[in-house]
Structure formats: structure tokens, C-alpha cells
Amino acid sequence: MAERITPRSENYSDWYVDIVLNAQLADYSPVKGTMVIRPRGYAIWERMQSALDTMFKETGHQNAYFPLLIPESFLKKEAEHVEGFAPECAVVTHGGGEELEEPLVIRPTSETIIWSMYRKWIQSYRDLPLLINQWANVMRWEKRTRLFLRTTEFLWQEGHTAHASAEEAREETLRMLDVYRCFAEEHMALPVLTGIKSEAEKFAGAVDTYAIEAMMQDKKALQAGTSHFLGQNFARAFDVTFQTADGALDHVWATSWGVSTRLIGALIMAHSDDRGLVLPPKLAPTEVAIVPIFKNQNRTEVLGYADRLHQTLKGSYRVVLDADENNSPGWKFSQWELFGVPIRIECGPRDMQNNQVVLVRRDTGEKLPVAAGAAPQRIAELLQQIQQALYDRAHAFRQANTRDIDNYDDLVAFFEGDGGFARVAWSGSPEAEARIKDDTKATIRVLPFGNQEQAAGKRCIVTGEPARHVAILARSY
Amino acid sequence: MAERITPRSENYSDWYVDIVLNAQLADYSPVKGTMVIRPRGYAIWERMQSALDTMFKETGHQNAYFPLLIPESFLKKEAEHVEGFAPECAVVTHGGGEELEEPLVIRPTSETIIWSMYRKWIQSYRDLPLLINQWANVMRWEKRTRLFLRTTEFLWQEGHTAHASAEEAREETLRMLDVYRCFAEEHMALPVLTGIKSEAEKFAGAVDTYAIEAMMQDKKALQAGTSHFLGQNFARAFDVTFQTADGALDHVWATSWGVSTRLIGALIMAHSDDRGLVLPPKLAPTEVAIVPIFKNQNRTEVLGYADRLHQTLKGSYRVVLDADENNSPGWKFSQWELFGVPIRIECGPRDMQNNQVVLVRRDTGEKLPVAAGAAPQRIAELLQQIQQALYDRAHAFRQANTRDIDNYDDLVAFFEGDGGFARVAWSGSPEAEARIKDDTKATIRVLPFGNQEQAAGKRCIVTGEPARHVAILARSY
Numbered sequence: 001m002a003e004r005i006t007p008r009s010e011n012y013s014d015w016y017v018d019i020v021l022n023a024q025l026a027d028y029s030p031v032k033g034t035m036v037i038r039p040r041g042y043a044i045w046e047r048m049q050s051a052l053d054t055m056f057k058e059t060g061h062q063n064a065y066f067p068l069l070i071p072e073s074f075l076k077k078e079a080e081h082v083e084g085f086a087p088e089c090a091v092v093t094h095g096g097g098e099e100l101e102e103p104l105v106i107r108p109t110s111e112t113i114i115w116s117m118y119r120k121w122i123q124s125y126r127d128l129p130l131l132i133n134q135w136a137n138v139m140r141w142e143k144r145t146r147l148f149l150r151t152t153e154f155l156w157q158e159g160h161t162a163h164a165s166a167e168e169a170r171e172e173t174l175r176m177l178d179v180y181r182c183f184a185e186e187h188m189a190l191p192v193l194t195g196i197k198s199e200a201e202k203f204a205g206a207v208d209t210y211a212i213e214a215m216m217q218d219k220k221a222l223q224a225g226t227s228h229f230l231g232q233n234f235a236r237a238f239d240v241t242f243q244t245a246d247g248a249l250d251h252v253w254a255t256s257w258g259v260s261t262r263l264i265g266a267l268i269m270a271h272s273d274d275r276g277l278v279l280p281p282k283l284a285p286t287e288v289a290i291v292p293i294f295k296n297q298n299r300t301e302v303l304g305y306a307d308r309l310h311q312t313l314k315g316s317y318r319v320v321l322d323a324d325e326n327n328s329p330g331w332k333f334s335q336w337e338l339f340g341v342p343i344r345i346e347c348g349p350r351d352m353q354n355n356q357v358v359l360v361r362r363d364t365g366e367k368l369p370v371a372a373g374a375a376p377q378r379i380a381e382l383l384q385q386i387q388q389a390l391y392d393r394a395h396a397f398r399q400a401n402t403r404d405i406d407n408y409d410d411l412v413a414f415f416e417g418d419g420g421f422a423r424v425a426w427s428g429s430p431e432a433e434a435r436i437k438d439d440t441k442a443t444i445r446v447l448p449f450g451n452q453e454q455a456a457g458k459r460c461i462v463t464g465e466p467a468r469h470v471a472i473l474a475r476s477y
Numbered sequence: 478m479a480e481r482i483t484p485r486s487e488n489y490s491d492w493y494v495d496i497v498l499n500a501q502l503a504d505y506s507p508v509k510g511t512m513v514i515r516p517r518g519y520a521i522w523e524r525m526q527s528a529l530d531t532m533f534k535e536t537g538h539q540n541a542y543f544p545l546l547i548p549e550s551f552l553k554k555e556a557e558h559v560e561g562f563a564p565e566c567a568v569v570t571h572g573g574g575e576e577l578e579e580p581l582v583i584r585p586t587s588e589t590i591i592w593s594m595y596r597k598w599i600q601s602y603r604d605l606p607l608l609i610n611q612w613a614n615v616m617r618w619e620k621r622t623r624l625f626l627r628t629t630e631f632l633w634q635e636g637h638t639a640h641a642s643a644e645e646a647r648e649e650t651l652r653m654l655d656v657y658r659c660f661a662e663e664h665m666a667l668p669v670l671t672g673i674k675s676e677a678e679k680f681a682g683a684v685d686t687y688a689i690e691a692m693m694q695d696k697k698a699l700q701a702g703t704s705h706f707l708g709q710n711f712a713r714a715f716d717v718t719f720q721t722a723d724g725a726l727d728h729v730w731a732t733s734w735g736v737s738t739r740l741i742g743a744l745i746m747a748h749s750d751d752r753g754l755v756l757p758p759k760l761a762p763t764e765v766a767i768v769p770i771f772k773n774q775n776r777t778e779v780l781g782y783a784d785r786l787h788q789t790l791k792g793s794y795r796v797v798l799d800a801d802e803n804n805s806p807g808w809k810f811s812q813w814e815l816f817g818v819p820i821r822i823e824c825g826p827r828d829m830q831n832n833q834v835v836l837v838r839r840d841t842g843e844k845l846p847v848a849a850g851a852a853p854q855r856i857a858e859l860l861q862q863i864q865q866a867l868y869d870r871a872h873a874f875r876q877a878n879t880r881d882i883d884n885y886d887d888l889v890a891f892f893e894g895d896g897g898f899a900r901v902a903w904s905g906s907p908e909a910e911a912r913i914k915d916d917t918k919a920t921i922r923v924l925p926f927g928n929q930e931q932a933a934g935k936r937c938i939v940t941g942e943p944a945r946h947v948a949i950l951a952r953s954y
Contacts, residue, residue, distance in 0.1 A: 029544045030551075030593050031581065039539035039609065046540065062516035063523065067506045068545075068583075068614055068630050069567070074507075090546070091571040092583070095629075096618030097564055104508065106545075106569070106583075116507050126803075132516065137545055137614065141573030152572075153545050326603075 005338075007274045012218045019268055020147045023277040023338055033145040033152035037261065040339065041148075043285035044264055045155065049135065051187050051282070052157065052259065055179050061131045061159060066113050068137075069104035074112040077237040081111065084204020088140040090152070106139040111205060111230070111256055114160045115238040122162060122252055124243045129172070130162040148265035149222075149477050156260035162252045164244065166231070169253035173229040176257040177210045180225035188263065189280035189390035190214050190270050191398055192224060193421075193472055195446035200433055203256075207231035213445045213472070215398040216269040219420040221445045221474035224266050227257035265477075271363075271390050277340030278363055280390050281383040288319040288379060289336040293329045293348035305352045309345070313376060337362060342386050343379060363389055402472075408461050411473070415440035421474050425467035427460035435462055442473040482815075484751045489695045496745055497624045500754040500815055510622045510629035514738065517816065518625075520762035521741055522632065526612065528664050528759070529634065529736070532656050538608040538636060543590050545614075546581035551589040554714040558588065561681020565617040567629070583616040588682060588707070588733055591637045592715040599639055599729055601720045606649070607639040625742030626699075626954050633737035639729045641721065643708070646730035650706040653734040654687045657702035665740065666757035666867035667691050667747050668875055669701060670898075670949055672923035677910055680733075684708035690922045690949070692875040693746040696897040698922045698951035701743050704734035742954075748840075748867050754817030755840055757867050758860040765796040765856060766813040770806045770825035782829045786822065790853060814839060819863050820856060840866055879949075885938050888950070892917035898951050902944035904937035912939055919950040 004022050006014035020026050025041030037045065053063070069092060076082045089105040107113065114132070122130060139153045159176060163169040177194060184190045192212035202209035206228035213221050235241070235251040244250050271278040281287055290313075292306035303323055310321040322332050329346070336344050344360040346367075351357055357375055359368040363386050370378045401420030405411045414422055422442065426432060437443055448454075451470040458467040481499050483491035497503050502518030514522065530540070546569060553559045566582040584590065591609070599607060616630045636653060640646040654671060661667040669689035679686035683705035690698050712718070712728040721727050748755040758764055767790075769783035780800055787798040799809050806823070813821050821837040823844075828834055834852055836845040840863050847855045878897030882888045891899055899919065903909060914920055925931075928947040935944040 027594065027597065029590070031544050031546050031548060031590075034544040034546065036544065036594055037542040039541050042541045043539070045542075062520070064516050064519050065514040065522075065632060067508050067511040067513065068616070069508050069511065071508060087574055089572075090569050090581075092567050093570045094568040094580075095566075096620070103571075104567075113506070113508075117504065117513055120504065139545070143573070155542060 005274055005276060008217060015274070016265075016269060017147060019272050019277055023340060025264065025268070025277070026147050028147075033142055035147050035151050037155070040285070041264060044267070044279070044283055045261055047283045047285065048183075048187070048263060049157075052179075052183055053135075055183060056133050056157075056159070059131075059175060059179060061133045061161075064132045064134055065136070066107075066110050066117065066134060068107055070107050070110075070113045072103045072105055074116060075105060077112065078205050078233055080233075081205035081237075085109065085140070088142070090139050090141055107136070108138055108140045109256075109258070110134060110136070110138075110158055111160065111234050112238070115234040115240060115254070118162055118235075118252065119238050119240045122240055122242050125164045125245050128162055128164045128242060128252065129168065131159075131172075132161065133157055133159045146265075146477075148268070149262055154260045154262065156258050158256060158258040161255045162235075162240070163255070164242065164250075164253070166253050169231075169255050170229055173208070173210060173227045173255045173257070176255070177212065177225075177227040180212050180227065180257070180259060183259075184212055184214065184224055185391065187280065187282045188267055188270070189282075189387055189394065190224070190266060191391060191395040193446050193448060195448040195451065195472070197226075197446065198433060198444045198471070200430060201444060203228045205230060205233055206256075207233065211446055213474075214266055214270060215394075215401065215421060215474070216266070216477070217397070218269075219401050219418065219474075221421065221472075221476040222262075222266050222269065223445070223476065224263060225257070225259040228255060230254035230256060270394050272340070275334070276338030278390070279340040279342060281342045281387050284340065284342050285318060286320050286339070286341050287317050287383060288313060288343045288345060289332075289341045290319065290321045290345045290347065291329055291332045291336070292321075292323060293346060295349075298349045302347065302349055302352055306347050309347065309357060309372065309375065313379070316376060317379060333360075343382060345375070361386060363393075406458075406461060411436070411461060412439055415442050415475065419475060421445070421472050424461040424471055424473055425455055425458035426469045426471045427463050427465040428468040429460070429463060429465070432460060432462035436473060440473070440475075442475050444471045445474050445476060446472050448472060482751055482753060485694060492751070493742075493746060494624060496749050496754055500817060502741065502745070502754070503624050505624075510619055512624050512628050514632070517762065518741060521744070521756070521760055522738055524760045524762065525660075525664070525740060526634075529656075529660055530612075532660060533610050533634075533636065536608075536652060536656060538610045538638075541609050541611060542613070543587050543594065543611060545584055547584050547587075547590045549580045549582055551593060552582060554589065555682050555710055557710075558682035558714075562586065562617070565619070567616050567618055584613070585615055585617045586733075586735070587611060587613070587615075587635055588637065588711050588731075589715070592711040592717060592731070595639055595712075595729065596715050596717045599717055599719050602641045602722050605639055605641045605719060605729070606645065608636075608649075609638065610634055610636045623742075623954075625745070626739055631737045631739065633735050635733060635735040638732045639712075639717070640732070641719065641727075641730070643730050646708075646732050647706055650685070650687060650704045650732045650734070653732070654689065654702075654704040657689050657704065657734070657736060660736075661689055661691065661701055662868065664757065664759045665744055665747070666759075666864055666871065667701070667743060668868060668872040670923050670925060672925040672928065672949070674703075674923065675910060675921045675948070677907060678921060680705045682707060682710055684710065688923055690951075691743055691747060692871070692878065692898060692951070693743070693954070694874070695746075696878050696895065696951075698898065698949075698953040699739075699743050699746065700922070700953065701740060702734070702736040705732060707731035707733060747871050749817070752811070753815030755867070756817040756819060758819045758864050761817065761819050762795065763797050763816070763818045764794050764860060765790060765820045765822060766809075766818045767796065767798045767822045767824065768806055768809045768813070769798075769800060770823060775826045779824065779826055779829060783824050786824065786834060786849065786852065790856070793853060794856060810837075820859060822852070838863060840870075883935075883938060888913070888938060889916055892919050892952065896952060898922070898949050901938040901948055901950055902932055902935035903946045903948045904940050904942040905945040906937070906940060906942070909937060909939035913950060917950070917952075919952050921948045922951050922953060923949050925949060
């Protein structure tokens, strides 16, 4: 199977698409810019959803569902919001054979329709906080699309919360950012930088946007999740007020936050290799694939041996027994590597004689013979080790490709060369930010927490003025 | 709270809407014909999804996701399909600020987009069966809408399977019908009739449509789920062929099957009463609500007693402690009844002294004092009893309102009077079917399994010709 995947070193972009298609994660659809998420890809999304949904509920959120179609006029109520999203909208003009009185847009995000409902539901401080999340499809018309990373339609979750004070809403914004960080690190084995976005990069309609940013294997950054403090912008646009505990009237404070099926793209780009997909065990739909190795004369015995192992493991692991007789063991090894299964178990006649099996790590290729009776325990340990090893490898890679740079020529040279993450001092000037982008194609991915303190005494890499921020620059997806 | 709900006897339709709105299951949205599913409603849907998804996976299905938007030309490839669905479509004509070359419709159902993909994925009998399910939103432009029962957008699951033979596809169609029957009966406590639809009532594009039909408290029928044998209709329309085991080429055989958020409407209409929602325990987001009864002088002790009970139950049940001090116990009793929580636990100072609590059944209002130590066990039994009692009550109601009728005047009188399910002999003639509908507003809900044998020797209720079927007639949602 391996020859179907373009090596990363040859063409990173082709490598990515080859993995998505050959590992059957997704396929191009006949509708321009959209994709089909195939069962092997959707199963990863289901594991992501399940972990995130648990975390959302543990932090007090409830799920709800709001309409797909939003009146065009709603989008226009928040000035920055419409400017950001109107150009990306798909518009429904006809329904039931008739032209609609007002065109409806397919939600690019749901702030407007949700805040139009919050107006009905919120009267008093007793109705707050209102902590709602929605799992849904959204649509943003994109010119240049890429499987999982940028498609006109994608699946996501969007949290929309309402609070009685700015402090509480800010706390919520950071709490959910931390939920995302935790999910990325612990489930996706993906180290992320966290912090705030510059004005130029923030969400259309937000006061402040926070993000988690990860480094991919081509050293580009990928924004993996965002959490927005919306201030009172949407409450003002939709006239959502509440009676405070001391009897006054105030506009409600808001947050919103989301992650999408883009995370599957991040997962692929962070961990996979030239043989195919590499999945962190926690998100792998199949943790273990058993491949029996047999010939005609020992077929029954070896299959029986593999089957007993399968029965033993089934209660504790997501395990498949690949007993198909149409393909050779070698072909199956490649296939399960391509699909990213963290552990392959090989068992042949000699293993059976020695009452052992061989565990093979997907991430390193290491082969570990182990007594059959010890396999269940050893698999548990190994899955943990693989989960940790993937994180460590990604972390080391990011460290190795992050540079403190204090000279503009060096910065330009850095991005003309191998690139990566550049940590630089910045005045805060939008012009300086724009110049960096023009000269290097890199943008400010994030201003890490504590960056203002770190900027003390430093000078802006562009203007030489006193720096107000330390920024992480990178080219990005 | 109770006075906010119109009694069933006064106006059934208003009663239904009052329950949906007051129990906070859903709300009207500003977009005509659509609704917002609020957290209390969505939590029921999540429990439905979880149970159904498990059953789908146990029967070998995998989830996937296909695009929301379908080229108009795809819909037209299957003649009956387009005739059935085109008038109900919402049409996207503009995207990203430009008019589209070809209009896209928002999926009313996904056969066409899915079979366009199956063409790419299926080459040989080895690729079959292909057993895929999708959880998604769909849109059908409806003139007259009703919360949960009929909205332009709704949430559902749609299974789409591909098989190498007609027999296998027919087996799958009936297997999934039985999954639906089992879910309705065991989880929803909803007895259903199963069988095949008449030609006039079948799905646009199906060879045969099977359905589960339930009786609501106003004696009308509600179609709660359908399973279609599609023959080779979509394979022909999308040119999906496969190489058979003996080397020939054949078109693939198909099924599709779906249930939707309409089930929540069925659940409400089947079990609820004039005090509010009544939920079968298996689908109740909250199984038990503890309401402590205290005055200032014993506040701490009673709350402590209730809290210990809460801690004891928390690991085994979905339980809430309502310790809010702004509302009276009586107000809370009504509130939890309105929300449909199957068991309320009352505990006051006297209960504390006697080391007991009082369990109150939502379905019957029965009060059951029980020793505190025995509560966990008693709750488990009671939840099972309530689940069974709701089923039994609905079943008895359907039995009491189903009549064998063999005279056309009696049939007309039946539907002019109280109505219900009428079991009649039918020739199979579409004209007879149409006449019944004209005269009674009742339609053939289902031709139960074995109906042809039962028809032997009987005569059609309309024409007097020899009967070929026994049909269940009812007015319906």
C-alpha cells in the first residue's frame, strides 16, 4: 500500500491528501468545496465529540439545536460580524417552489440566531449564566479548499454563553480555551500554544479572541480552536438586557467558542508518516489489529490461537481480528499501518508454540514479543506509552523549530529558509504586523499569556519602538 | 404551573403546544417553519440517539457524513424521487457573493448524494454490503408546521445500505424496521404496529416502504419510523454496478431507513397528561428529583439529609437535588411534574426523624414511603415499573380504540365519531383507498404483516370485491 503515499519530503501537500484518501478518512464530493467524511474519518470525529462533550458537560454546559437558516437581516445587526461573514455566505432564495420574501443564509456561525432567542429567554440575573453548546454543520464559501482543513461545509461545535458580568464572561472564555488545550494535549497528543489574537486576526464581532495553535510537520501553524470574549456586542445588537441583582438593567455579556472537523486535519498533519496515518490511541477507533500468520497446514490452529486472543482482549480494547484469507500478512501489515492502528499483533505458528505474540508499535515500528498471558497488561501500558511518545515527539519538534529572533533581516531569512515559529518583540502597531505579513507570509498566531511582561525592555522587531508584546509568528493553514 | 397547560379534553392541539413550550422542550424560532430545540428537549434526543446508535452499530452499521447541499440535477435522476421531493426543497442560488452555475438544494433526504459516492466506492461483491448511517439535519419546505412533528428543518438519522442481492436488501429493510419497533417499544414505551405501506403512501423512489405506526392520545396515528426497500432504483439512476462472485455485472440493491426528532413529538403525545410531560424512565434526562421540605428552624438538618441521599443516588441514577430556596416545595413539585421527571422524592423533617423518604410516581401520582436505606433499590424497581406501566397503558389505549369494521357506513360513522384505528378488508384498489380518504380523512397507515392471509374469504369494505389485504386505517399526523 505504501507506494500510494507521496513522501513528506517530496511534496507535503500531496502526502497529506494521499493519507486522507488512502486511509479512507474522507473523499471529494461532487459538490465543489465540500467533502464526504467516510466511516474511518467519522469514527475519529465521534471519539473527539465524545471526549469534548463530556468536558463541556462537566463544566456545566447543555446542548441545544438552533435553525440552520438565518435571515440575512440578522447577520447585519452586528457591524463587524456581517463584514466578516457576509462574503462567505451561501444564500437560500427559494423554498417550496416560491421566491422567499427575505433571503436566508446558511449559518456560517450561530451568534445572531442564538442571541435572537436569548432575548426571549433572559430577563433576570436568575436566568444567568446560560451555558449552551451546539453540535452542527456550518457553511463558509471558500475559494481554495482542502480536505478537513478548509471546506465550504464543516462539522463543529459552537458554545454560546450569556453572563451577568464581564468578569464572569472572561472567566468562561479562558475556561473553555483551557478545555481545548487540555483536549488537544491529552487526547490529540498535540502540544499547543495558547494566548490572545491580535486585532487583525480576531473573530468578526469579538472583543478578544483566544486560540490554541499547533505546529504541523511542515512547521506551519494550525489554529485548532478559538474562544471569544464578545463583550456586550451581540446583546446590544439583539437588545438582550437583564435585571441585575440590585434591580438595574444591563446588557448581557457573551462568549462563544468552537472547534471543528479541522481537528482531524491537525491530527493527521501532526503525527502521520510516509507509511500512512498515525493516531494517538485515545482517538483511534481501533486500538489493536490482530494479524494471524498461517499456511494451509496450520491454518486452523493459528486462527484458533488468534481468535482466543481476540476474545480475551475484546472486553477491554477496541480490537479487530483480521482473519481475511484473500490477502497476505505483509499486505495486512501495510494496511493496518496505513489506517493508523496504534498496535498490531502478529501471531504465527512459532509464536503459538512459544505461547507468545508479537506487539508492533505503529509509531516506532518496534517489535515486542510478549507471553500471551501478559499481552492484555502489556497492551495497556503500550497504548499509554504511544500516547505520550506522540506528544513528546510533537513537542520536541516544535521546540526544535521555534526561534527567538530579534533582528528583522534574520526574521525574513528565517521564513525564506526552513521557517517554523518565530518569537519576536512587537510594538503592537498594525502597520508593523502588516509589513511582516507582506515580507514573510507569516502572521501573528498568538500573543502568549504573559507576553506583555516578557516584552519589557525589548524593542519591536520591525520599528525599533519599545515593544508591548511578544508575538509568535508563523505561516499558517 | 399546571394552569398554564390547556387540558387535553378542551383542546388537544393547544395542550400539546403548551407542553412543548412550558416544559422547555422547544421554542418557535424567528425563521418561519423552524424551531429551536432547547436543552430539555435536546437531552431527550441525545438519549434517543445514543440508544439507536448502539443498536445500529450492533447490527454492523458505521456512521459517515455527506454534504448538506445537493446539485438539483442529482435529484432529477430518479423520476419518482424528484416528483416527491422537488416541491419541498429549499434552494441555494448564491454562494460567496456570486450566482451559482447550478442551483443546490438543501438535502430533503440523501439518497442521491450518497449513491453518487457509492458509485466510486463499490466495484465488486467484496465491497458489499456497505452499511452506512448518517446523523444529520434535513429540510423539507412545509406549509403547515407543528413543533417536533412537522418543521421545515429537522434532525434525523438516515441509513443507506448497498447489497449484492434483493434478498439481502429485503432482509436489511426488515431488520431495521425491527430495530425501530424494538426501540419504540423498549425505550419509548410506545407500542407500534408494523407492516408495509400502500403504493399511495410509500416513499418517493422506494419499491416497498415499511413503517412503525403508533396511536396518540387523540386516537390519531403517527408514523414513527420508515424502512425502505429501494430495489435497484438508485443504483440504476447513478449507474452503480458491481462484479458478482461469479464474474457477472449487476446493479447494486439498496435500502434506506430513518427516524427523526418527530419521535419527541410522539413521546409527548403518547404519555403526557394535563400536568405536563410524562417521560419513560429510559429516555428521561433526569430520572429522580429530590425536593427537601424545610422551614428556617430545620433548614440545615433537612438539607443535609437530602444531600446525603443525593450523594448516595448520584452514582447510579440521573438525579438532581432541588435545594433552591426561592420557591416553595409545592411549586417545585409542579415544576418537576411539568418537566416529566419519573420519580420525585419528598423528604421533610418527619421523614428525617423516621429515617425514610417518600417516592412519588410521575405517571400515577402514587406516594410510596420507603426506608432511606432501601431507597436506591426501590428506585430501580420503580423505574422499571413506570417504564412498563407506560407501555401497558398506551397498549391498552390502542386496543380499546381499535375496531374491526366490515361495513362502509360503520367506517364513516367511526371516523365521524371518536375514531381510532379501524381494521378493514381491502381489495387493494387505489380508487377504494382514495374514496376512504375523501369520506373519512383516514388513510391506510399500514398493511400489517400477514394481512394477506387474514384477508382470505373477506370482501373489500368499499367495493365488496374479494379482499386482498387487511388494512389499518386512521387519521394521522
